[in-house]
Amino acid sequence: MLSKFQKQLSENLPFLKEKKLLLAISGGIDSVVLAYLLKQLNYNISLAHCNFKLRGNESDGDEQFVSHFASKNDLELFVTSFDTESFAKDNKLSIQVAARQLRYIWFHQLLQENNLDYILTAHHLDDNLETFLINFTRGTGLEGLTGIPVQNDKIVRPLLNFSREEIEEFASENKIEWREDSSNASDKYLRNKLRHDIVPILKSLNPSFLNSFQDTLKHLEQAKSLADDASVLVYKQVVTEKEGQKLFRLFDLKRLPNYEAYLFEWLQPFGFTAWKDISNLTEAQSGKFILSEKYRLSKDRDFLILEEIPKEDCTVYEIEADAEISIPIKLKTETVSEAGKSTNPTEIYVDKETLKFPLHIRKWREGDYFCPAGIDGKKKVSKYFKDEKMSLSDKENTWLLLSEDQIVWVIGKRQDKRFKIKNTTNQLLKIALL
Template sequence: MLLKLQKHLNQNLPFLQDKKLLLAVSGGIDSMVLVHLFQKLNYDITIAHCNFGLRGDESDGDENFIKDYASKNNIKIFVTHFDTNKYALDFKLSIQLSARQLRYNWFYDLMKEKQLDYLLTAHHLDDSLETFLINLSRGTGIEGLTGIPQQNDKIIRPLLPFSRNEIEEYAKENNISWREDSSNASNKYLRNKLRHDVVPVLKSLNTSFMDSFQDTLIHLQQTQSLAEDASVLVYKQVVTEKENQKHININELKRLPNYKAYLYQWLNPFGFTAWYDIYELSDSQSGKQVLSDGYRLLKDREYLILEPIEEPVTNVYEIPEGITEISQPFPIRLISVNKTLKKIENNAIYVDAATLKFPLFARKWQEGDYFCPAGMKGQRKKVSKYFKDEKMSLSEKEKTWLLCSGDQVVWIINKRADERFKVTSQTTQILKIEVL
């Protein structure tokens, strides 16, 4: 196994040579074999151990065992303690997810503080198989069937080519001691249930099952790579990026023979899970949307618009009389002028100051709002009808502000002024209102 690992490192992870490596060590057989192997290969290693306080004396025993090993082998070691149960309650997370967040946050902080280059974990081929089966049982795309990645940013998993059997044989051959985690014997968690009840059956059906599974992973990873390449090429043809939005052209999208696969590839990184609703969205009426935790996908006529969900803002800002400038919701300036400019200014309007009733208000539009569009001689129009006529998307409507005098709309800001406040030959004081 040592020679096989050395070859694997030389071919696939050569950048680890001469780097400072932090090894995540629980005390179990996998992580103890990881430490032993990298000791033998003379890498610069440091041990990091987390005591999650979940198994009482057993957790403390793991900690003492690893400290003793590090001392005897002259290896630098860092240990931390977590109140995992409290963290899980505070953040309403499972114990497993809480432990994961706690340890990886600490690992990254430790690497930064001690100037260590990479974190190594002892995940192996059987872990990839269990992950494959978990994702398969829950439903997934191809990326969920490609196993555990060899590298995520600064996290490296050098033992992925090795099975649990290979690790156990190496431990026995080299008289490596380790600690057994009693929770691994329980079928409380899905991973353990698969490990104890499903994986042995699969291995019994084919004596070379793990080799076959590794070949399958390689084929799936290659297929995933091809899918990603195709996705990037098609993305450029179908999607237009505008500020913080992505506009997916529905007509171009539906010309693709497997357009749902492309949608999945593009949207999966944004946390969407309601795939049936997403696939139906292209045929829905405008205004329909599908939400993830931080994003929404909105149907707007011939486009699907992907954008982040913005934090709600205060809907009303007051502009008292005598104030010449406000900064919220965005900079607005009010100044007296002697004449109006003939050229159209989208970011400014000129009004008869005598027609205004202070304080003025800047607010988001509401259902039922109406105004008298400038140039239409006092004819009333619902703001919502104006939006529709202008073919504004739901996102654009939500971002539109009104400037109001009492309950009357003075200006759909940056879009259309109201006829009732226009400058006439009878005007004695002209007020210019502009967005800076």
């Protein structure tokens, strides 16, 4: 196995040779064998061990074992412990997900603080098979069937081509000691159920099952590569990017066969998983939207618009007469002797004596109304937005100028007639959006 492992590194991961590596070590057979192999080949490794405090004395015993292993092999060791159950409860996560988040956050911190280059984990071929089956049983796209990647940015998995059986044989031949995790014997978790009940049946049906599985992964990866290439080409034909938004043209999108598959590919990196809701959104009325953790996908007439969820700004800003501000927008007030004749929507002229200073600037709120110049009566701002067919993003980026609680101007769009110049006006104020 040592020579096969050396060949694997030299052919597929040659960049690791001169780097400073952080090996995640639990004390189990996989990570201990990986540490042993890398030590034999003189790689520059440090060890990192997490005590998740989930198995009482057994967890502490793992920590002591790893400490002894590091000392015996003259390897630098980083150790930390977590209150994993409390973290999982506070963040409403499963224990497995909580432990994964905690350890990888810590590993990346170690990289930055100690000028290390890569994190190595001991995932192997059987782990890859189990992950494939987990994704398959839960429902997934092509990406979920291509298995665990050998490299994911700073995380590298050098043992992915080796089976659990190979690792166990190597440990036995070299009299390598390790710690057995008692939780591996439990069928509490889906991964263990697959490992104990399903995988043995698959292997009994085909003695070369793992080799066949590797071939299948290779074919799926090639298929995904073709799909990725097509996705990039089609993306350019369907999507326009501007000012932090991605605009999906529905007419062009729906002309594609299997357009939902393209949407899946494009939106998955932004955290969207409710594919039925996304499909329904293509037929929904304007203004409807769905959210991922950080992004919003909204329907605006002939487009789907993808953008970051904007931070709500509830701040009320002020501006005095004959003044200029640049936050939240560039706005200037100026006393003038006569009104200009321009119909430029970025400036208005008002009766200064009707205003109460300071004027206020804020985002619109539900229930706001104004009296638009040119129509009788009043209109809700939300109805005005709808009539103007403004997108959700446009509404959120619109500011109001108010005198006390009365709207003077939907800035850059429509003036309120209550403050317009009259025949009796003595003082004129020009208000301009710069």
